[in-house]
Structure formats: C-alpha cells, structure tokens
Amino acid sequence: MKRYPRLRALAATATTVPITLFGLVLVTFLIGRVVPIDPVLAIVGDRAPQDVVERARLDLGLDRPLPEQFLRYLGQIASGDLGRSVMTANPVTEDIARFFPATFELATLAIILAALVGVPLGVLAAVRQGTWIDQTVRLFCLIGHSLPVFVLGLLSLLLFYARLGWAPGPGRQGIAFDGMVDVRTGVLTLDAVLARDWPAFWDAVAHLAQPAGVLAFFSLAYIARMTRAFMLAELSSEYIITARAKGLSGGRIVWRHAFRNIAVPLVTVLALTYAGLLEGAVLTETIFSWPGLGQYLTVSLLNADMNAVLGATLVVGLIYVALNLLADLTYRLLDPRVR
Amino acid sequence: MSLPTTRRSALLAGSAAFAGAMFGPGSLPAAAQSPAGVIVMAKQIDDITSLDPAEAFEYTGTEIIGNVYRKLVTTPNSDPARLVGDLAESWSTPDSRVFTFVLKAGQKFASGAPVTAEDAAFSLRRLVALNKSPAFIINQFGFTKDNVDGRIRAMDARTLVLECGAPTSPTFLYYCLSAACASVVEKSVVMARAQGDDLGNGWLKQNSAGGGAYVLRGWRASESVMLDANPNADPQPRTRRIVIRHMLDSSAQLLGLQRGDIDIARNLAADQIIALRTDSRFKVMPQRKASLMYLSLSQRVPALQKQEVRQAIKLAIDYEGIQRNIVSTTYDVHQAFLPEGLPGALTERPFLQRVEEAKQLLRQAGHPDGLELALDYSSGPPVSDIAQAIQANLAQAGIRLRMIAGEMRQVITKTRARQHEIAIVRWGSDYFDPHSNAEAFSMNPDNSDNARNRTLAWRASWEIPEITARTAAAVTETDAARRVATYLALQREHQQVSPFVIMLQEIEVAVTRSAVSGLELGPMSDRTNYAGVVKA
Numbered sequence: 114m115k116r117y118p119r120l121r122a123l124a125a126t127a128t129t130v131p132i133t134l135f136g137l138v139l140v141t142f143l144i145g146r147v148v149p150i151d152p153v154l155a156i157v158g159d160r161a162p163q164d165v166v167e168r169a170r171l172d173l174g175l176d177r178p179l180p181e182q183f184l185r186y187l188g189q190i191a192s193g194d195l196g197r198s199v200m201t202a203n204p205v206t207e208d209i210a211r212f213f214p215a216t217f218e219l220a221t222l223a224i225i226l227a228a229l230v231g232v233p234l235g236v237l238a239a240v241r242q243g244t245w246i247d248q249t250v251r252l253f254c255l256i257g258h259s260l261p262v263f264v265l266g267l268l269s270l271l272l273f274y275a276r277l278g279w280a281p282g283p284g285r286q287g288i289a290f291d292g293m294v295d296v297r298t299g300v301l302t303l304d305a306v307l308a309r310d311w312p313a314f315w316d317a318v319a320h321l322a323q324p325a326g327v328l329a330f331f332s333l334a335y336i337a338r339m340t341r342a343f344m345l346a347e348l349s350s351e352y353i354i355t356a357r358a359k360g361l362s363g364g365r366i367v368w369r370h371a372f373r374n375i376a377v378p379l380v381t382v383l384a385l386t387y388a389g390l391l392e393g394a395v396l397t398e399t400i401f402s403w404p405g406l407g408q409y410l411t412v413s414l415l416n417a418d419m420n421a422v423l424g425a426t427l428v429v430g431l432i433y434v435a436l437n438l439l440a441d442l443t444y445r446l447l448d449p450r451v452r
Numbered sequence: 453m454s455l456p457t458t459r460r461s462a463l464l465a466g467s468a469a470f471a472g473a474m475f476g477p478g479s480l481p482a483a484a485q486s487p488a489g490v491i492v493m494a495k496q497i498d499d500i501t502s503l504d505p506a507e508a509f510e511y512t513g514t515e516i517i518g519n520v521y522r523k524l525v526t527t528p529n530s531d532p533a534r535l536v537g538d539l540a541e542s543w544s545t546p547d548s549r550v551f552t553f554v555l556k557a558g559q560k561f562a563s564g565a566p567v568t569a570e571d572a573a574f575s576l577r578r579l580v581a582l583n584k585s586p587a588f589i590i591n592q593f594g595f596t597k598d599n600v601d602g603r604i605r606a607m608d609a610r611t612l613v614l615e616c617g618a619p620t621s622p623t624f625l626y627y628c629l630s631a632a633c634a635s636v637v638e639k640s641v642v643m644a645r646a647q648g649d650d651l652g653n654g655w656l657k658q659n660s661a662g663g664g665a666y667v668l669r670g671w672r673a674s675e676s677v678m679l680d681a682n683p684n685a686d687p688q689p690r691t692r693r694i695v696i697r698h699m700l701d702s703s704a705q706l707l708g709l710q711r712g713d714i715d716i717a718r719n720l721a722a723d724q725i726i727a728l729r730t731d732s733r734f735k736v737m738p739q740r741k742a743s744l745m746y747l748s749l750s751q752r753v754p755a756l757q758k759q760e761v762r763q764a765i766k767l768a769i770d771y772e773g774i775q776r777n778i779v780s781t782t783y784d785v786h787q788a789f790l791p792e793g794l795p796g797a798l799t800e801r802p803f804l805q806r807v808e809e810a811k812q813l814l815r816q817a818g819h820p821d822g823l824e825l826a827l828d829y830s831s832g833p834p835v836s837d838i839a840q841a842i843q844a845n846l847a848q849a850g851i852r853l854r855m856i857a858g859e860m861r862q863v864i865t866k867t868r869a870r871q872h873e874i875a876i877v878r879w880g881s882d883y884f885d886p887h888s889n890a891e892a893f894s895m896n897p898d899n900s901d902n903a904r905n906r907t908l909a910w911r912a913s914w915e916i917p918e919i920t921a922r923t924a925a926a927v928t929e930t931d932a933a934r935r936v937a938t939y940l941a942l943q944r945e946h947q948q949v950s951p952f953v954i955m956l957q958e959i960e961v962a963v964t965r966s967a968v969s970g971l972e973l974g975p976m977s978d979r980t981n982y983a984g985v986v987k988a
Contacts, residue, residue: 151861151864154864162904163905165584202658208673275707288492402700402704412498415861416861
C-alpha cells in the first residue's frame with residue numbers, strides 16, 4: 114500500500130465515509146429515542162384516545178427493543194426509504210427533494226456573493242494593514258459577524274421591503290406566480306429558465322436577493338476576517354520579503370505568490386461556510402418564510418417527527434462529507450505537496 | 453475613548469431618527485398590492501398534518517376543512533349555542549337513540565353531483581372505520597367498525613338514520629355532528645382514489661371532495677394552502693381565491709400587512725396588535741376561542757392532595773394582573789372548565805388574589821413555612837412570562853417554585869406520563885359540546901396507570917368516582933335546559949375542589965386591512981368562515 118498513496122487515500126475515504134454516516138445515523142437515532150418528547154404525540158396529537166395512541170406506537174415499532182428498531186431503520190435506509198413525515202404526510206425523501214433545493218439555491222447564491230466580496234476585502238485589509246481601509250473593513254466584518262442574523266434579516270425587510278419598496282416581501286415567489294412554474298429541479302430560478310418563463314424568473318430572483326444578501330453579509334464577514342488573517346501571516350514570510358527585495362510588483366507578490374499559498378486554508382473556510390449554509394439558515398428561512406431544509410429540520414425536531422429529523426440529518430451529514438471530499442480534491446489541485 | 457458630547461449627541465439623534473423612521477407608527481406606506489379577487493392570508497400553518505376530515509385534528513387543518521366541506525348540522529357564529537341545519541333540513545328522534553336526518557333538496561358537491569344521504573352515511577362510516585384521532589367524537593355513541601354499517605344507513609336519497617348504542621342527549625349528538633370530522637365527503641370521488649383499505653385517506657390528505665364554499669386547490673406543507681371558489685356553492689363565496697401563506701414570524705406578517713401584500717394577518721404579537729388598534733388602515737378582530745390555559749396540580753404530590761394547599765394556590769395568583777400586563781389582547785380571565793361561548797359555560801370568577809388568606813390556608817394545611825414545588829412550563833412566550841408571574845405570586849404566599857422550562861410537547865409528554873408536580877398547560881375543546889371539556893376535566897373512571905381513558909383528570913391523578921358518575925349522567929340528560937344546569941353546578945364545584953387552576957381563555961385576533969370585510973372567526977377553528985370575506 115505504501116507504494117500506492119492514491120490507492121491508500123481512496124481506501125481511507127471508502128472506509129471513513131460509511132463509518133461517519135453510520136455514526137451520524139446512530140447518534141441521531143439515539144437522540145431521537147431519548148429526547149423527552151413522545152413521538153406518538155406528533156402523529157395523533159394530545160387529545161387522541163388511548164387506543165389510537167397505542168396503535169400509533171405499534172405502527173412506529175416503538176414497542177420493539179431499541180437495537181431492533183435501529184436495525185429496521187438501517188434496512189429502510191438501505192432500500193432508499195427514509196419513512197414518512199408525520200407533519201407533511203409525505204415520504205421524507207419527497208420532502209427533502211422539495212425543501213433542499215430551496216436551501217441549495219439560497220446558500221449557493223449567498224456563498225458566491227460572500228466569496229466574491231469577502232476574499233478581496235480580506236486581502237485588501239491585510240495589504241493595507243493599520244490604515245483606515247483596514248479599520249473600515251474590520252468594522253464592517255465586526256458588524257456582519259456580531260449582529261444576529263435575524264436582526265439583519267428584519268432590518269433588511271424593514272428597509273428594502275417595507276420602507277423603500279425595492280424588494281418583494283417574504284416567500285419564494287409572488288402570489289401571481291405561486292405554483293405557475295413546473296417543478297423540474299426544485300431550484301426555482303433554474304426551473305423558470307428551463308420553462309422560459311422570464312417574468313417568473315425575475316420574480317424568483319427578486320425574492321432570492323434579500324435573504325441571500327443577508328446570508329452573504331453574515332458569511333462574508335467571517336470569510337474576510339479569515340482571509341485577512343491568512344494573508345497577514347503569509348505577507349510576513351521570508352519569501353515575500355525576498356520577493357520585495359528582488360523588486361517584484363505589489364500586485365504580483367500579493368496575488369501570484371501570497372494568495373496562492375493561502376488558497377488551501379481558504380478553501381477549507383469556504384467549504385465549511387457553504388456546508389453551514391446548506392445545513393439550513395433557520396432564522397433567515399423563518400424571517401423570509403423560505404421553505405428550506407433548516408426550517409424543515411427545526412420544525413420536525415420540535416414536533417418529534419423523527420423520520421423527518423433522521424432523514425434531514427442524514428442529508429446534512431452527506432453534505433458535510435461531500436464538501437470535505439471536494440475540499441480534499443481541491444487541495445490536490447492547489448497544492449503540489451498534497452499530490 | 454469617549455466621544456465629544458456634540459458628536460455623541462449627533463450620533464444618538466441620528467440613530468433615534470433612523471429608528472423612528474423605521475419603526476414609528478404609521479411610517480410605512482400601505483399600498484394595495486395583493487391581486488384583485490384574491491385574499492392573501494398570513495398564518496402559521498405548519499400544524500397541518502392532513503386535510504382529510506376523518507383524520508385532521510389540528511387548528512389550521514380543521515379550519516380549512518370547515519371551508520371546504522359541509523356537515524349535517526352546524527352552529528352560527530352569531531349565536532353559537534343554536535343548532536341550525538347545514539346539509540340537513542330537519543332532524544328528529546323518537547327515543548333519543550335512533551335519529552333521523554332529512555337532507556335539503558338540491559345540494560351539490562363541488563363536482564356538481566348531488567349530495568345524497570348515502571354520501572353522509574359513507575362519511576360517518578368511513579370516520580369510524582378509519583378510527584383516526586377524531587373518530588372518538590362519533591365512536592362515543594356506540595359505533596364500532598363492526599356495527600357501523602348497520603347502525604348508520606341511508607334510507608333513501610335524502611333520509612339518513614343513526615342508531616346510537618344507548619339513549620343519549622340529542623343536543624350532545626347534534627353538537628358532535630357539527631364537528632369537522634363529521635364533514636360529508638363525496639363517496640364516488642373518494643372511493644375512486646382508494647388504495648387498498650385506506651378508504652381514500654392517502655388521497656384525501658391533500659385533496660378535497662366536499663361541497664363547502666371552497667375547493668382545495670393545493671397544500672404545500674409549511675408553505676401555502678390555496679383555495680378556489682366552489683362553482684357549485686350556494687351562495688357563492690365572495691372571493692374567487694384564498695391564498696394562505698405560511699409565515700412563522702409575526703414581524704414579517706406585520707410588514708406584509710402594512711405593505712398591502714397581505715390582506716389578513718392571523719398571528720401578530722400582542723404589542724403589534726396594540727399598535728394597530730388605533731390605525732384606521734387596519735381592523736382588529738378579536739374572537740374568544742374554546743381554549744383554556746390552566747395549572748394542573750398533580751395529586752401524586754402529597755402536599756397538593758390537601759384541599760387547603762390547592763385553594764391557597766388558587767388564591768395566591770393575580771389573574772387580572774397577568775391578563776392585563778402580559779396577555780391583554782390574546783387572553784381573558786376565565787376560571788371554569790367550559791370556555792365562554794360554549795353552551796353551559798360558567799362566567800363567574802370566584803378567585804381574586806388574596807395573599808393573606810392563602811398564607812392562612814397553608815398554615816392550616818401544616819405548612820407554616822411554606823413549601824417547595826416544581827413547575828413545568830413551555831419556554832416560549834407568553835407561557836414563559838406567565839410562569840414567572842405565577843412564581844412571583846406564589847412566592848408571596850410562601851410557595852417556592854422550581855422552574856422547569858421545556859418545549860411545549862415535552863411538557864405535554866410529562867403530564868401524560870403523570871410525572872409533573874405543577875404544569876402550565878393549554879387545552880382546546882375537541883367538539884362544540886359541554887361534554888368535551890367536562891369529560892376531560894371532571895371524569896376519571898379508572899385512576900390506575902393502565903387506564904384506557906386518560907383524561908386531564910387522570911393526568912392529574914385525581915380520583916373522583918362520584919363526580920365522574922355525575923359528569924357521565926349529564927350526557928344522557930335529554931332535557932337541554934336541565935343539562936345546562938347540571939354543567940353549571942359541576943363547574944362551580946369543580947372550581948372549589950379540583951386540582952386545576954383554570955386561569956385564562958384564549959382570544960384569537962385577526963388583523964385585516966380596512967378594505968377587507970366579511971371574515972368570521974369562530975369559537976372553534978372549524979367555525980372560522982371565509983365565504984363572506986371580500987376586499988373592496
């Protein structure tokens with residue numbers, strides 16, 4: 114194996130991923146069983162007679178020993194069945210297929226905006242360390258990172274929707290477009306493009322702008338701070354001093370040499386931030402009435418809708434694993450030492 | 453570093469101006485933006501689990517069912533105690549056991565097919581056979597899966613006969629038949645979509661087959677419900693489409709209302725409602741709901757078994773203060789187990805805060821230095837604020853509360869398992885009859901842990917064979933006036949001896965734009981009526 118490092122890496126990944134996912138399912142399952150809320154309540158309500166309660170308990174298999182319940186659940190997952198959500202009355206896979214694209218659309222636009230603004234801001238702040246530019250960027254980042262996201266969301270709604278009327282209100286689309294675009298991917302903007310329904314597309318973009326902007330502001334604050342820190346460390350390296358002594362231009366030193374070396378940790382920051390956004394920005398989704406995965410997971414948890422909780426948690430786990438793998442692959446592209 | 457006074461003042465003034473411009477009353481322009489002919493309602497709708505009348509038992513689900521289906525009989529919101537025919541033209545019983553309903557002629561489903569007695573019989577038989585959560589409302593008249601085919605039958609196209617297991621109070625049966633679960637569905641449409649033995653349940657969860665003012669066009673969980681006017685409704689609803697959008701956040705609902713994107717907001721917070729009460733652009737509509745907030749005092753706790761201690765708790769609480777300071781727009785003080793609006797409700801309020809009397813009672817009970825008890829409560833507002841007020845009130849009398857905050861369902865789980873000492877709980881009536889709450893609060897036929905009937909009295913471990921018998925007898929009282937008198941007497945006794953401190957009755961508040969009229973909020977969710985709602 115020592116002779117085949119790539120094979121070894123592949124083997125490590127092949128064993129780590131299933132173990133991680135198994136651990137995730139096991140822990141979530143156990144939490145679901147020890148949480149002090151009766152899962153039957155979510156199905157039959159508080160007022161159902163005892164025979165209905167008992168029947169629901171049997172239907173859920175809650176009378177079986179815990180290991181048996183877990184094995185049955187694993188069997189279900191293996192066959193692609195995540196069970197049925199009590200709250201929505203749909204198969205959990207169907208719910209996730211509906212809620213996840215909404216989160217994906219929101220998170221993807223947010224991370225693109227955050228990276229496009231946050232990274233240059235961080236680099237600029239590091240290059241101009243100690244100047245008013247640096248102080249302004251740091252203050253901007255401090256506001257973005259320390260203001261709770263729900264305050265940002267409400268302020269944004271007040272200003273851009275209620276006061277100025279520049280943006281539409283909460284929701285994914287306007288009433289006139291509700292249910293008018295055929296669902297193909299679940300990503301509303303993409304579906305509108307595929308349907309060549311341009312009014313619906315612009316309506317979806319307008320509804321997306323505010324929550325994505327809020328999430329982007331929150332995320333770019335972190336990205337810019339990390340970029341600044343990485344860049345400062347890099348700019349104080351000896352090879353940078355040498356480059357300067359050799360008379361290389363400032364832009365070349367920063368972008369060609371220093372930035373390439375911070376790319377690897379920056380990819381980690383971006384991947385983790387993106388994963389966090391995909392996990393669901395619960396508060397943003399709540400304020401903007403955005404039917405995403407975070408809201409689905411939270412409401413399911415509060416209602417002890419355990420099939421939905423387990424299914425959504427599994428998806429979140431898969432997202433983290435997938436983004437970690439993607440980050441690993443990107444390291445190989447960016448850093449020759451990792452190859 | 454401190455800023456010079458002038459700069460600091462300027463900053464403060466700037467902030468205040470910004471805040472004033474943003475949050476100040478009447479600062480936001482309202483513009484009619486929701487489409488003409490469409491009413492947009494903002495509401496928290498994530499409690500919907502099914503829109504099948506035989507299964508739905510949550511507030512929003514039953515509200516929608518009330519607008520999509522019709523029942524044999526109902527009660528008008530203007531006089532909720534009066535029974536009127538909905539699909540039924542007349543109803544009679546010779547012996548309080550066999551009931552005959554004659555349907556009105558010419559009634560149609562949304563499909564255009566006539567409503568027949570067989571549809572009504574099928575709907576009730578289906579409810580019993582499926583035996584989902586609300587089925588007990590009809591099953592309590594002696595119907596079971598095995599006997600229901602013989603006992604609920606259509607005699608001809610317009611005559612339906614119900615044969616109860618035993619003589620019962622006619623009003624009890626009629627009020628139960630006015631519940632959402634007794635809605636009439638179109639048999640041929642439902643059975644055409646049946647899968648296996650589900651009697652169309654899988655399809656009817658997300659579709660409709662009724663004859664109400666509206667037809668269900670679509671339900672997307674935690675997103676929206678869309679209703680279209682039923683072309684065969686008579687009279688026609690005044691608005692062609694109702695869109696109910698899920699909005700969890702009350703601030704977002706308020707902003708939408710102020711901008712004119714929303715016509716009706718259903719879940720505004722108390723302070724937001726107060727601010728809008730004086731704004732002529734909006735109308736505030738309060739309606740008492742058949743929903744109570746109370747303390748359950750577990751009789752498994754030796755100290756709480758003492759009548760003096762229970763009475764001391766009832767006398768230590770400042771009901772008026774809690775209502776005025778915490779829930780002035782959303783709750784009113786109510787101290788009996790039947791909420792105001794239901795037949796037989798007692799409106800007397802015997803308990804006012806009398807701390808000295810409470811202390812005296814504690815001394816008599818052998819607790820001169822007070823005592824310590826645990827209070828379970830839901831951590832969300834307004835219950836958390838009420839819990840703190842109760843803690844302060846009881847502390848004045850010498851009762852120290854250990855506060856245990858939890859999720860609402862966590863508190864319910866604990867009370868259902870009889871593991872609480874004191875808990876703040878909410879209870880909504882299941883159907884529009886006094887027995888719904890009377891059974892819950894004052895019947896406990898079996899106090900053992902394995903009891904079949906686990907009422908609220910059972911959850912409080914309150915062993916009451918004599919009161920249970922009297923409550924059961926009230927159900928069979930065929931004279932309506934005597935029945936009401938029985939419930940009034942039961943409530944007076946219950947107030948004094950029970951381990952329940954009934955404190956508040958919920959008031960639902962809808963806020964509409966001033967151009968919107970005709971919305972009727974009912975005392976029960978299924979009585980909330982959209983048929984007359986229209987915007988100018």
